[in-house]
Amino acid sequence: MNVPVEPEMRVVLYGRAGCHLCDQARTMLERVREETGEGFVEVDIDTDDALREQYGELVPVVTVDGVQQGYWRIDAARVRAALA
Template sequence: MSATDPRVRLLTRPGCHLCDDARAVVEAVCAELGERYDELSIDDDPELARRYGEEIPVTLVDGRQHDYWRVDPVRLRRALGA
């Protein structure tokens, strides 16, 4: 990971209502803390689909899996050092 990469990555799939809920939490926490995040659809990467297909949405922090299915804002803040 380079210093310019977002610390948070959200792995999603189109049409996933849990992904929509997770995105709202990630957006709010990252905005609050001045962090950036990016989002990738696992449908665009066969390896991600194989690895995370049953766990989406998946939240990665600093390149490591943090949460799946739901994002707890308190836990995410803690992981980001807030």
């Protein structure tokens, strides 16, 4: 079993292929990036057994500085506040 490593970007979108809520979260994070200049990285949980077990059906999950900001439908204002 692999131990998940938090990517070095401040904002991480955990998701999976074919997830319409993940597509919505990505669009929201792209808007936040345009406003704040803070990029994000995407991690496909299905490429890692530990991540798949940790997040399962909760995707998408967004973290800022390693702190979970939400899952399923993520609030852009909460992400912006966490970045401030």
